[in-house]
Amino acid sequence: MELLADLAASSVLAFSLLLFVTQWLALKVGHTLGVRQRTSWGTSEAEGVGVVVGGLLGLLAFVLALTLSYSSTRFDERRAGALAEVNAIGTAWLRGQAIDHPRSREISKLLETYTLARKEFMLAPRRSPALDEINTRSSALQTEIWGHLSALARERSDPIIASLMASINDVFDASSAERFAFESRLAPQLFWLLIGMALVSMAALGYQLGLKGQKTYILSGLLVAVWTAVIVVILDLSAPRLGTFRTSLSVYDWTLEGFKGGVSIPQPSLPN
Numbered sequence: 001m002e003l004l005a006d007l008a009a010s011s012v013l014a015f016s017l018l019l020f021v022t023q024w025l026a027l028k029v030g031h032t033l034g035v036r037q038r039t040s041w042g043t044s045e046a047e048g049v050g051v052v053v054g055g056l057l058g059l060l061a062f063v064l065a066l067t068l069s070y071s072s073t074r075f076d077e078r079r080a081g082a083l084a085e086v087n088a089i090g091t092a093w094l095r096g097q098a099i100d101h102p103r104s105r106e107i108s109k110l111l112e113t114y115t116l117a118r119k120e121f122m123l124a125p126r127r128s129p130a131l132d133e134i135n136t137r138s139s140a141l142q143t144e145i146w147g148h149l150s151a152l153a154r155e156r157s158d159p160i161i162a163s164l165m166a167s168i169n170d171v172f173d174a175s176s177a178e179r180f181a182f183e184s185r186l187a188p189q190l191f192w193l194l195i196g197m198a199l200v201s202m203a204a205l206g207y208q209l210g211l212k213g214q215k216t217y218i219l220s221g222l223l224v225a226v227w228t229a230v231i232v233v234i235l236d237l238s239a240p241r242l243g244t245f246r247t248s249l250s251v252y253d254w255t256l257e258g259f260k261g262g263v264s265i266p267q268p269s270l271p272n
Helices: 002-010 012-038 043-098 102-123 130-155 159-183 188-211 217-238 250-259
Strands: none
Touching: 012 188, 012 217, 043 102, 043 159, 043 188, 043 217, 043 250, 102 130, 102 159, 102 250, 130 159, 188 217
């Protein structure tokens, strides 16, 4: 599975072509076996094979639907996690800016750096050596932020500091949840079940066509192409650092833009 993932990381088109060719070969092998058995089998046996092939194709469709639902859920979790993380960071930054204390302002500056680190985490490719460095840097920033917050809480034990502490805790929790979402991938058992079912179904379909003496190459190729496209989309959705279905980083950019200029405190309007 890791070898196929490396191939998909280098080229989704190459992975799709490999999957298409493999299914087509399974179809041709089944067709060849069906042609060889055609002379010794009657019509009733061939019809019985059709029932089995229909069941296999139906089961393949069920597995496709199952894995598609699983992959779509993982993708939605990563998107929702990114939004929750930047919202938590933005709230903590605003509360830090609202408190008139050097440590709270330092916390806000560290949160700006922390946001950049989290964006780099989202951008990092699969198996990148930078991932460990980014995670180490994020942990160091969390420790520094919490150190400033702890010192601030010892100086002031009021509800405002408590709210800032709660916001910082939400930031750290959201980051852990997003990291966990990126670690949640399609289970190898599901992956091989999907690939195995696709190959067995194509072989069985080719076997049925060979028994009936049919050569529907165009329609068979179309079917294989459709199955290939669906499988590639499923695997793309399930992989957080592969393919084209990637979590949008726009929310991180919007948050970083909101940090520019700080917070201005307007003068109160004088009564007439």
